[in-house]
Amino acid sequence: MRTSRFLLPLSAAVVLVVAGCGSSPSAGSGAGGPAPAPSSAGPTAADPAGSAAVGLGRNPAVAAKASPAAGPARAGNPNGHAPVPAEARAVDTSRPTRVIGTGTPGSCTSQAVVAAVAAGGIITFSCGPDPVTITMTATAKIRNANGPRIVLDGGGKVTLSGAGKRRILYMNTCDEAQGFTTSHCQDQDHPQLTVQNLTFADGNSTGERVEGGGGGAIFVRGGRFKVVNSRFVRNRCDGTGPDLGGAAIRVLSQSQGLPVYVVDSTFGGAAGQGGQCANGGALSSIGVSWIVLNSVLSHNSAVGRGANPAKAGTPGGGSGGAIYCDGNRFTVRIAGSVIEDNHANEGGGAVFFVSNDRTGTMRIEGSTMRRNRSDGFETPGLPGIFSSAPPLPPSPDLRVGGQTGSWRVPALPGPGRANVSPPNSARAWRYSVRSISPVAKRRARISAGVSGRPGHRNRVPALSETIAQTARANTPSGTTAMKIQPTGPMPHP
Template sequence: MNARPVVAPYLCLISLVLAPACGDDGSASETNATTDGQSTSAGTTTGGSDASGDATSGGSGSDASTSGTTSASATSDSASTGPGETDSDTAETDTGDTGDTGDGPPAICDAPLELYDTSSPTAVIGSGTPESCTGQDLKAAAELGGTITFDCGPDPVTIALDETIVLPVDTDTILDGEGLITLDAGGKTRHLFFNHPDWMNNPTKIVLQRMTFINGQAPAGEYFAQDPNNPKCAYGYKEGSGGVIFVRNGVLHVINSRFEDNAAALEGPDVGGGAIYVVGVPEVTITGSRFISNRGANGGAIGMLFANPAIYNSHFEDNTAEGIGQNYVEPGCPNFNHDEQGGAGGNSGAVYFDGLNDEDHVYVICGSTFVNNRANELGGALFRTPNVGEREMLLDRDLFDANTGRLGGVSFIKDNHVTVRATTFMNNRSGVNVMGEELGGPLGGLWINSGSVDVENSTFFNNNPTGLDVDGGGTVTNATFVGGRPQGVSVDNSLFVDVSCPDPLSGANNLQWPQGGECVGGISFADPALGPLGDNGGPTPTAMPAADGAAEGVGAGCPSVDQRGEPRDPNSCAAGAVEP
């Protein structure tokens, strides 16, 4: 097998469970803010209800019964593209506009949240016109908590915010814009701040529903320059996480909302979350939301430290992690956020999750798309490390398209067992920084470092240089690999097209074309006449082998359905992710 790059031991030390500070920006100037003496003002109507409206729970969304659904990001045509090519429409994405947040992206998975009932609000901002809706009125109402809606007229409205709204720690707060309200922080301030003292033990909810947040900027505080005599030691900002919202020790629900052009501090080993940053949060659930062009040192869109997260039916595009040097233990370095800390970030273009979640909690990302997210260091789209002990992670019916990182075009996932179902990884690359400069490096697709994986009914298409790389072993069943090989797993019932492997893996009932270095020991060579990647039905793009072709009947013991959710032939199933 090829040698793996050495990654320094990570990250926030377990002692921080008792004294959580890693990744936290503190925001001391805001934590002492008070709402004493505030009252509702012109344009704010008080109602007769608090924020007790509950969201209705849906199903788990964990199966692949998606027959008949249509991919949100792939369309097919009759062009005669080859197996190593992509249909010209495949990578198109619907990013919507600032007024499209009412319904969110396509609902591929059954999310555990529905819209909260806001029909009896505590406060209504505005009196029917855009001019009646002001940031001052919203701040006054939101800092008292409760259910807050808007009456700004029938058309989309942008409300300017000049100051951060400090949410109450003992009252649920629901903001519902009904798809019409954009909050614009003008690049001057963070939108929302919540800080409760009880470590991971506070049920107070913050609900952001059918809202758009733009131009948020987390306050960064003092900058600490790199020491030229100790260049590996940590530098940058200690504070400055969460361009839209910072939550410590509360429950966060985000439903059908949009986050665009927001920023956290861009240098620092722990800071990040261009849109959202949470620490010590017992539950963070995001569904039907879009994250576009957000930036941070780590976690261009979302940063999380010690949380129980779940993400459903959401879209992440053009988010960037712009720090440099990662975040690691470097002996001899002075205390930064903790002793012996090195680097200045750059991990995870989209979603960064560091630290333990509850042992019985599965970190779910279901029905979501990650397109053109970029990281200067580890994980173009995802970064995950629990630091102590192994945790469970599920990628279900997701799409990862054209994400890049210096190491791990899609991900850096450490000490997790990852289950991958009905997911497509396409055109992801490693060895590339956020500016698109070629640096060279392995691990182009899904990289699981010191963890294990089980992959079923998934497609790896033109990831460079590898499609799947696992250091802790695992199994792959009914996958299609085009133009990027897997490493570190056993493979059954799978197709390898335009792939030549230096070292054969273990497995059975596989097919490879054209003839080259065996990807699995004893593999058969025949042409499955694989079609282009496109919309063949189902939630994600797939590549269809020819009916009655070489892939037919090669598999044995296949899953009951294929990547699209269509039934397989129980007596003679095909190799690959899709049953022709």
């Protein structure tokens, strides 16, 4: 086995330790059936509360359908051997808070799932001895005041299906409809959601644009989230949009910047089983850290066109065939995993990784990456990957002044590109730009007319076309400052 290592000595770095000729998981692991339960439970104690059956009704239109007893191989990469930390392992569900179903497929309904998830706690299923598929007629939504821990454990026999019509599972600490529990919803330690030993099939969040959309099977904002021994097949979200993504999972905000764990799980796994979305055919996030261990991500697609920011005349998107990660300070670690046969219409057939302020890091180790096609662009020397790290300098720090005072805005990657989003209360503005070079320690001044639309992302023209430079002492090495000042209001374009 040939191993390659790439070290990018910039503040946003990628360390790649990739198996050049690893073994793929067995073909059975890509099937659309439930994932068998792990042989051992994790170290976390179960909820001491007594269990309650929540098998609601026997409507045959929404009851579970039995599948053949013979299930596929366990989800994830059977050849992955990355150590799994205690907090990332499956939760012990031997003493559930509530049980969906009363022992038959017909007792396992969409209504029962929705009710159990809203009530919270440790949730298991009793749907009979054979694998079953529960077709969801409504999205199961977590109530933020319940829990604080919600564990959904399918026991390796349950598939939750969105029937190609709806998202399957939703958690959002900043959604008033689900209840506010703190004054800082974007950074709170609860609810803590775990999905394990489940299959999520045919979820579809197309048209769901709350929080920017995405998350065909699961959408999460806030609290904590992890996935263990689960399978995601044929999930979808909107096919266009510069920053929208996550056919299987979309995550925004996690408590104290702690990571989302994805362990022993499969996304796609076989031709025709992968997810499709504008960006991130499997996973997508903004400003969120991930640790992906011993998993398989294959046959997923980023189907948007025009990248981010969207090229003129395009709707945007098309990056990160399997994984799309954007933001500032966050980390991505992929270990013991297989990422293959994914496709992006634009950049990063396997992974699109952009740390706007160059403080983020990505590490890929002990993993197989192959046949991930990038139709538009990728980082030289890193097939299937687009990373903001090489060869760009540190991202500018933007300060924008206007009627509402000053605020800070992250910059997009690329020489001379900036991303300016005035607050929603501001009027449209025309901006002038001043850039300070970190390398030559010189001040460069240019003036550029830019339309600034409230609540929109607005591109500043290339700063590389500087006209005058004057010496400037005491510029900290490795930093870039840029000031954007309004020179006068203008109507919305």
